[in-house]
Amino acid sequence: MSPTEVVLQLLVTGLSNGLIIALIALGYTMVYGIIELINFAHGDLMMLGCFLALTLVGLCGGEAASPWLVIPLLLLAVPAFCAGLNWTVDRLAYHPLRAAPKLTALVSAIGVSFIFVNLGLFWGGLPMGVFAGGTQAAAQKDFPDLIGYRNLLGTQSGLQFTLKDVLVVAVTVPLMASLTWFVRRTRLGTAMRAVAQDPLAARLMGIDTDRVISATFLIGGALAGVASVVFVLANNSLSFWMGYRNGMDAFTAAVLGGIGNLPGAVLGGIVIGLVRATMEGVVPNGGVWSNAVVFGVLILVLAFRPTGLLGSRAREKV
Amino acid sequence: MTPRQIAALSCGGLVLLLPVMELLLPNGLKIGSLVPPIMIFAIIGLGLNIVVGFTGLLNLGSAAFMAIGAYAFSVVTCPVHPFQIGFWAGLVVATAVGALAGLVLGLPTLRLRGDYLAIVTLGFGEIVQDVLKNLDAITKGTQGLNPVPAPTLAGYAFTSANYAPWYYLLLALLGGTVWLCANLRRSRTGRTWVAVREDELAARACGIAVVRAKLLAFSLGAALCAAGGALWASLHGTSIEPGFYDFQLSVVVLCIVIVGGLGSIPGVLLGAVIMIGFNSIVLTKLTDLLARHGVSSTNVLASPGNWKYLVFGLALILMMRYRPAGLLPAREVRDELRRADGATPEAA
Numbered sequence: 268m269s270p271t272e273v274v275l276q277l278l279v280t281g282l283s284n285g286l287i288i289a290l291i292a293l294g295y296t297m298v299y300g301i302i303e304l305i306n307f308a309h310g311d312l313m314m315l316g317c318f319l320a321l322t323l324v325g326l327c328g329g330e331a332a333s334p335w336l337v338i339p340l341l342l343l344a345v346p347a348f349c350a351g352l353n354w355t356v357d358r359l360a361y362h363p364l365r366a367a368p369k370l371t372a373l374v375s376a377i378g379v380s381f382i383f384v385n386l387g388l389f390w391g392g393l394p395m396g397v398f399a400g401g402t403q404a405a406a407q408k409d410f411p412d413l414i415g416y417r418n419l420l421g422t423q424s425g426l427q428f429t430l431k432d433v434l435v436v437a438v439t440v441p442l443m444a445s446l447t448w449f450v451r452r453t454r455l456g457t458a459m460r461a462v463a464q465d466p467l468a469a470r471l472m473g474i475d476t477d478r479v480i481s482a483t484f485l486i487g488g489a490l491a492g493v494a495s496v497v498f499v500l501a502n503n504s505l506s507f508w509m510g511y512r513n514g515m516d517a518f519t520a521a522v523l524g525g526i527g528n529l530p531g532a533v534l535g536g537i538v539i540g541l542v543r544a545t546m547e548g549v550v551p552n553g554g555v556w557s558n559a560v561v562f563g564v565l566i567l568v569l570a571f572r573p574t575g576l577l578g579s580r581a582r583e584k585v
Numbered sequence: 586m587t588p589r590q591i592a593a594l595s596c597g598g599l600v601l602l603l604p605v606m607e608l609l610l611p612n613g614l615k616i617g618s619l620v621p622p623i624m625i626f627a628i629i630g631l632g633l634n635i636v637v638g639f640t641g642l643l644n645l646g647s648a649a650f651m652a653i654g655a656y657a658f659s660v661v662t663c664p665v666h667p668f669q670i671g672f673w674a675g676l677v678v679a680t681a682v683g684a685l686a687g688l689v690l691g692l693p694t695l696r697l698r699g700d701y702l703a704i705v706t707l708g709f710g711e712i713v714q715d716v717l718k719n720l721d722a723i724t725k726g727t728q729g730l731n732p733v734p735a736p737t738l739a740g741y742a743f744t745s746a747n748y749a750p751w752y753y754l755l756l757a758l759l760g761g762t763v764w765l766c767a768n769l770r771r772s773r774t775g776r777t778w779v780a781v782r783e784d785e786l787a788a789r790a791c792g793i794a795v796v797r798a799k800l801l802a803f804s805l806g807a808a809l810c811a812a813g814g815a816l817w818a819s820l821h822g823t824s825i826e827p828g829f830y831d832f833q834l835s836v837v838v839l840c841i842v843i844v845g846g847l848g849s850i851p852g853v854l855l856g857a858v859i860m861i862g863f864n865s866i867v868l869t870k871l872t873d874l875l876a877r878h879g880v881s882s883t884n885v886l887a888s889p890g891n892w893k894y895l896v897f898g899l900a901l902i903l904m905m906r907y908r909p910a911g912l913l914p915a916r917e918v919r920d921e922l923r924r925a926d927g928a929t930p931e932a933a
Contacts, residue, residue: 305700360902364909369699370643371905374843377836378901385895392885404885511832515711522704559715562708569701570693 268425276426277544283432283501285540286439290494291517292524292532293446294353294487300463300527301483303369304361307376309353309491310514311383316349316495317505318390321410325397334413338500342438346492353488354481362477380510387507407506410499431501438497442490443533450529455482463527516543519565525578534576538564600756604749618748619865624755625816627857628762630841631850632809637839638848638915639770640802641782643699646690646706647810647838649713650683652830654811656717657682659730659824666723672736676815683811687804695799710835717827724827731823745822755816762809766850769805778802779848810838833894837864840897844904846911855913860897868893 268276291313298306320341327337360379364372392404397411414430450456461469462479470476498513499505520539524531539561546557553560568575586594599606607617629651636644658679661668670678694705717724724730735743736754743750769775777798780788789795818824841860845852871889885891904911 299700303700305703360906363906367905367909370847371909373643373700373703374839375902375905377839378898378905381836381894381898381901383898385892385898388891388894389885401885404891515707518704519708522701526700555719556715559712562711565708566694566705569697569705573697573701 272425273549277541277548279426279428279432280548281541281544282537283435283540284543285520285537286435286533287494287498287501287536288513288516288520288539289533289536290439290442290490290497291513292520292536293443293529294490295518296521296524296526296529296532297459297483297487299521301459301466301480302361302365302372304372304376305518306487307373307514308356308379308383309487310512310517311380311387311510312349312353312488313491313495313498313513314387314505314507314510315352315383315390316345316492317410317499317509318387318507319348320345320496320499321397321408321505322390322393322395324411324413325395329397330411332411332413337413338496341496341500342493345496346489349492349495350485350488353484353491357481357484362480380514384507384510387510391507405507407504410503410505412503414500435497435501438493442493446486446490447529449486455479459483516561519561523565523568523575525575528575528577531575531577538576604752616866616870617752619862619869621748621751621755621820622817622865623857623861624752624759625813625820626838626841626861627759627854628755628816629810629813629838630845630853630857631762631766632806632813633838634806634842634848634850634853635766635769635778635802635809636806637842638853639775639778639782640799641699642695642799642803643703644706644803644806645703645832645835645839646710646713647806648830648832648834649706649710650686650807650810651814651817651834651838652713652717652827653686653807654679654683654814655818655824655830656724656730656814657811658815658818659733660723662734662819663730663732663824665725665730672734672819675734675819676812679815680808680812683814684804684808686811687807688800690807691800691803695796695803707832707835710830710832714827714830717830724824727826727828729824729826733818733822733824735819735822745820751820758812758816763850763854770848770850774798774801837861837897840901844900844911846914849911849913849915852911852913852915856911859912863896864893 291310294309294312295306298304298309323341323344324332324337327340356379360375361372364375388404391398391406391408392401394401398404398408399406414434416429416431418424418426419428419430419433420426450459458469458474458479459482461472461474462476466476469479516539517536520535521532522535523538524533524535542561542564543557546553546560550556603620604617607615629647632650633644633647636642658675660666661670661678662672662675663669690706690709694702697705718726720726735745737743738750738754741750743754770778777788777793780791780793781795781798785795788798814830837860841856842853843856844859845854845856868889875887875889
């Protein structure tokens with residue numbers, strides 16, 4: 268491959284992966300912006316979404332299912348499930364702790380994450396064909412290849428650009444645009460920004476903060492659901508431990524961009540996607556170091572610019 | 586004697602004589618050999634308690650410091666490398682390396698706010714795992730370093746077959762750690778830590794060097810975690826493998842501190858008994874029991890070990906909901922929670 272092709276390939280792979288990370292990161296950053304909670308279970312919520320997606324595909328006939336039917340079904344059902352689950356968890360585990368010290372809710376979130384991981388393990392034991400009969404519950408699962416690897420640039424091209432990359436962009440970019448519109452323009456979005464800025468003042472202005480927080484969990488969950496569908500369609504594999512890695516990448520992206528900042532989360536996601544693609548595609552034997560590099564970048568950014576790339580330099584409130 | 590003193594005395598007697606009394610028990614009930622891991626994790630928990638409990642810095646990377654201790658110890662004692670300085674010098678080196686690692690991570694990052702610090706420590710944990718995994722030449726990658734020597738004391742060599750010497754050695758080390766932590770907590774340094782935890786700005790206004798206090802806590806905590814890691818490696822005869830020291834292990838250590846009660850030394854001891862005891866005694870015995878009754882199937886639900894994280898997770902959520910100060914809370918935390926509730930002190 269020529270140097271130009273190498274760079275272009277990096278951009279394609281990096282952007283494609285980065286956009287998925289960004290979708291998950293948006294869920295982290297929205298929740299943090301509003302109640303200052305690192306929702307540790309968010310990555311594992313996305314993992315459960317992947318398991319639901321595989322279950323649904325299994326019910327629709329697995330490999331033989333028609334993509335035109337299955338993909339829209341997944342894009343409706345999985346986000347709905349993740350949104351509902353995220354909302355329920357908030358009501359049960361986080362809502363009672365709103366007045367408690369921040370550490371309390373964080374520990375509760377770690378607890379939720381552990382439960383999700385365990386549920387993912389059990390889910391893998393489901394006696395279905397797509398789960399290999401459920402005898403190897405802990406094993407990594409294959410997701411049927413509904414889209415295919417056909418190179419859109421022709422078989423001659425050194426550059427890989429497949430329908431999967433198109434799908435990722437076609438789903439994530441409009442979603443992010445409408446999220447921006449929603450937060451900037453709608454009544455509920457304005458209320459969200461108000462609660463994020465100052466919950467007490469927002470309540471004094473007559474905003475039902477509880478409703479706003481619930482809505483945030485619903486939206487964040489739905490985004491994680493979309494991310495899980497796009498992820499399994501693009502990567503064709505899932506496992507019950509995948510939530511941690513994906514959640515960590517997304518959380519790093521959120522912090523990198525400045526936590527609480529929506530464009531920042533997208534930027535952070537893309538940066539991490541590109542860094543990973545560079546490590547795995549260009550640096551010789553770089554794949555084994557890509558985690559270390561991602562976190563190294565994070566630590567450096569935080570050491571020199573503690574509020575992230577796009578975060579505001581707000582002083583901590585006294 | 587008051588009932589309290591009698592209880593304390595009988596507890597003390599039980600702890601001192603445990604290996605002896607165990608000889609009287611039938612084979613199926615012998616659990617003494619599972620106690621040393623609990624004691625090692627109590628030492629590690631006490632280290633994290635300095636950081637999270639006393640100083641209020643959320644550290645999600647305690648397993649990384651444990652790994653640093655275990656590997657530093659293994660490198661200087663294992664026959665694969667030329668040093669072979671023996672158990673005691675190795676323990677000192679591991680502790681010192683741990684303290685240094687805490688300092689190195691703390692220097693650039695301790696200015697960060699709570700959540701950011703948490704994520705940096707978490708990232709540090711991932712980096713340490715990757716580095717240990719990839720520096721094959723020194724760490725033997727995923728195989729881990731072994732054999733790691735057991736201690737020798739006045740010519741007596743410890744073995745893995747007989748746990749009683751281990752028990753008393755760890756009891757002495759744990760006692761020393763408890764003594765150190767209790768005294769530190771009452772000292773000027775300890776009061777500085779608590780001041781920083783309660784209100785960093787006010788502490789600074791009172792002339793406390795906040796960064797220095799945090800660094801000291803961080804470094805001491807890391808040193809204790811590293812010492813625990815070294816003991817762990819020596820007990821098992823191997824540095825295990827880098828993947829063992831993962832985020833979940835850090836969370837288990839954090840749970841030890843939280844379940845007992847943040848900042849409470851008896852709380853950490855109880856937390857270690859509950860968390861590690863559940864893991865290595867209850868689950869192991871339950872698995873044995875099921876195997877003996879012929880319940881073995883490929884069904885994922887049939888193995889008790891597979892329910893571990895569900896139980897841990899539920900326990901954490903319920904603790905945070907109904908008993909956030911822990912089972913044996915530190916006195917000032919308990920009082921504060923009561924005041925916050927506006928309730929009168931209830932009769933205990």
